[in-house]
Amino acid sequence: MLKIWAVANQKGGVGKTTTAVNLAGQLVREQQRVLLVDMDPHGSMTAYFRQDPDTLEKSIYQLFQAPAVNLKQITESILLPTSVNGLSLLPASTAMVTIDRQLGAQKGKGLVIKQALHTQSDRFDHVLIDCPPLLGILMVNALAACEHLVLPVQTEYLALKGLERMMHTLEMIIKSRKGQLDYTIVATMFDRRTRAALDSLEMLRQLYRDYLAEAIIPIDTQFREASSRGQPLTTMQPKARGALAYVDLLKELQQNKQNH
Amino acid sequence: MLKIWAVANQKGGVGKTTTAVNLAGQLVREQQRVLLVDMDPHGSMTAYFRQDPDTLEKSIYQLFQAPAVNLKQITESILLPTSVNGLSLLPASTAMVTIDRQLGAQKGKGLVIKQALHTQSDRFDHVLIDCPPLLGILMVNALAACEHLVLPVQTEYLALKGLERMMHTLEMIIKSRKGQLDYTIVATMFDRRTRAALDSLEMLRQLYRDYLAEAIIPIDTQFREASSRGQPLTTMQPKARGALAYVDLLKELQQNKQNH
Ligand SMILES: Nc1ncnc2c1ncn2[C@@H]1O[C@H](COP(=O)(O)OP(=O)(O)OP(=O)(O)O)[C@@H](O)[C@H]1O
Ligand SMILES: Nc1ncnc2c1ncn2[C@@H]1O[C@H](COP(=O)(O)OP(=O)(O)OP(=O)(O)O)[C@@H](O)[C@H]1O
Ligand SMILES: [Mg+2]
Ligand SMILES: [Mg+2]
Numbered sequence: 001m002l003k004i005w006a007v008a009n010q011k012g013g014v015g016k017t018t019t020a021v022n023l024a025g026q027l028v029r030e031q032q033r034v035l036l037v038d039m040d041p042h043g044s045m046t047a048y049f050r051q052d053p054d055t056l057e058k059s060i061y062q063l064f065q066a067p068a069v070n071l072k073q074i075t076e077s078i079l080l081p082t083s084v085n086g087l088s089l090l091p092a093s094t095a096m097v098t099i100d101r102q103l104g105a106q107k108g109k110g111l112v113i114k115q116a117l118h119t120q121s122d123r124f125d126h127v128l129i130d131c132p133p134l135l136g137i138l139m140v141n142a143l144a145a146c147e148h149l150v151l152p153v154q155t156e157y158l159a160l161k162g163l164e165r166m167m168h169t170l171e172m173i174i175k176s177r178k179g180q181l182d183y184t185i186v187a188t189m190f191d192r193r194t195r196a197a198l199d200s201l202e203m204l205r206q207l208y209r210d211y212l213a214e215a216i217i218p219i220d221t222q223f224r225e226a227s228s229r230g231q232p233l234t235t236m237q238p239k240a241r242g243a244l245a246y247v248d249l250l251k252e253l254q255q256n257k258q259n260h
Numbered sequence: 261m262l263k264i265w266a267v268a269n270q271k272g273g274v275g276k277t278t279t280a281v282n283l284a285g286q287l288v289r290e291q292q293r294v295l296l297v298d299m300d301p302h303g304s305m306t307a308y309f310r311q312d313p314d315t316l317e318k319s320i321y322q323l324f325q326a327p328a329v330n331l332k333q334i335t336e337s338i339l340l341p342t343s344v345n346g347l348s349l350l351p352a353s354t355a356m357v358t359i360d361r362q363l364g365a366q367k368g369k370g371l372v373i374k375q376a377l378h379t380q381s382d383r384f385d386h387v388l389i390d391c392p393p394l395l396g397i398l399m400v401n402a403l404a405a406c407e408h409l410v411l412p413v414q415t416e417y418l419a420l421k422g423l424e425r426m427m428h429t430l431e432m433i434i435k436s437r438k439g440q441l442d443y444t445i446v447a448t449m450f451d452r453r454t455r456a457a458l459d460s461l462e463m464l465r466q467l468y469r470d471y472l473a474e475a476i477i478p479i480d481t482q483f484r485e486a487s488s489r490g491q492p493l494t495t496m497q498p499k500a501r502g503a504l505a506y507v508d509l510l511k512e513l514q515q516n517k518q519n520h
Binding site for chain 2: 010011012013014041042043044047048052053054094097100101132133134135136137156157158161162165168169191193194196197221224225227228
């Protein structure tokens with residue numbers, strides 16, 4: 001049974017790509033066959049694994065142009081290996097930025113990714129979808145395809161306000177889809193030395209008690225080091241502070257304590 | 261003569277909103293009449309000044325729905341004051357996320373903001389436009405309206421790759437507009453203690469020598485403090501490290517050393 005998780009937040013730079021990549025790295029260490037899906041037209045995750053979103057001829061863009069009958073064949077033609085054995089990538093391309101304009105009004109384009117991923121359920125155990133920082137058709141596709149949503153949030157005032165707004169939008173989307181969508185909020189880039197971060201964490205705990213992960217991702221400069229080497233921190237340096245926090249987060253997600 | 265600058269980068273969380281807000285704060289300290297324009301449907305800058313992008317009835321969204329003849333009247337009806345005397349805001353609303361889908365294919369919607377701002381040239385001396393982390397019709401509007409573009413970039417590997425891609429896109433856009441578009445790249449969230457940041461800064465200097473600002477914005481936790489109080493750091497604590505760096509940046513932009 002293919003497990004599909006998406007990582008999303010309309011706020012930019014909160015650690016969405018870092019979260020998807022590092023959860024995937026740890027899943028590979030646990031012998032899972034993992035697929036990363038880059039739904040961000042800016043292609044941060046694709047660039048993380050040394051592919052160029054500007055020049056790639058085959059990407060998720062092709063899935064939106066294809067007739068449904070060829071979906072399995074097209075999906076397999078765009079799959080790429082990564083620097084990590086057992087970790088594959090469905091890359092993004094900058095052309096995806098036009099999808100909202102081209103297809104926005106058309107019906108039935110909200111399930112393209114879900115259908116494409118289900119053609120791969122014999123090849124992979126786990127899928128992680130990285131979302132763009134915007135609520136458009138690409139994010140809607142990711143939300144329709146996943147059964148669990150991970151929401152990284154920075155521990156600071158504006159980020160909590162942004163989360164409140166995201167929750168409003170999410171509730172609207174969840175109502176329009178068939179079936180439940182569970183979610184887990186995770187505090188990222190936590191700097192325990194600043195008062196503002198401690199206060200925000202306390203506020204997160206009060207506002208979202210049942211949905212907030214116990215695991216907190218600390219600020220760790222090794223994440224940037226890992227991205228400059230094209231490796232998840234969880235596979236490059238499994239004992240780094242940041243990596244250990246993602247191992248804790250994965251344990252919680254696998255126990256799915258947040259199942260309400 | 262109204263001076264219009266835009267702050268943009270497709271990468272999320274690099275300090276676009278922080279840059280726009282703090283340059284504006286310093287301009288107000290120099291007795292300029294300043295207008296901030298929030299083109300991001302997520303509305304971080306609008307939330308920064310305690311307005312709610314979810315519930316605001318009047319926002320930039322109305323400008324895209326209005327016939328051109330009413331543009332001056334509509335623009336004035338959506339103007340809001342902020343916590344800082346002399347600083348006004350054209351707010352964003354979450355409804356703006358639909359603009360790409362609604363108007364994307366229509367011609368002539370690329371100049372809405374430029375036209376709206378020129379109706380206000382007797383009220384303001386300076387305009388700063390905050391862009392969303394996505395290249396859509398909202399960003400295209402901001403690029404068409406401004407005469408100078410500020411590009412905040414984090415000093416890390418992936419951000420430099422992202423900037424390269426952004427430059428490709430920018431060159432395409434600049435060719436299609438009438439007249440020059442000057443730009444300044446500014447290194448943000450610089451942490452001089454990490455090797456990766458020093459290497460990336462050096463790379464930025466080599467790749468973009470004439471366009472890179474001398475001023476470097478350091479990591480400063482006071483920025484988050486300021487955002488939790490709804491004040492620019494440059495007006496709340498003008499002597500803070502981060503604020504002084506934006507004062508230096510403003511001096512460079514005003515001398516427009518980057519004019520090529
Ligand atoms: N816990 C952390 N500690 C320190 N740096 C981090 C941490 N998590 C992420 N980063 C760094 O912060 C930057 C932003 O992270 P990332 O790109 O994952 O965010 P994002 O939400 O995916 O951004 P976007 O909105 O552009 O998609 C990157 O440079 C990354 O290396
Ligand atoms: N120089 C700095 N030092 C420390 N923190 C900073 C600095 N600049 C910005 N920040 C913090 O980093 C976070 C991201 O900044 P900001 O929201 O300005 O980025 P952005 O590029 O506008 O993001 P988005 O892509 O969502 O629009 C905020 O919490 C902000 O307070
Ligand atoms: Mg990302
Ligand atoms: Mg912003």
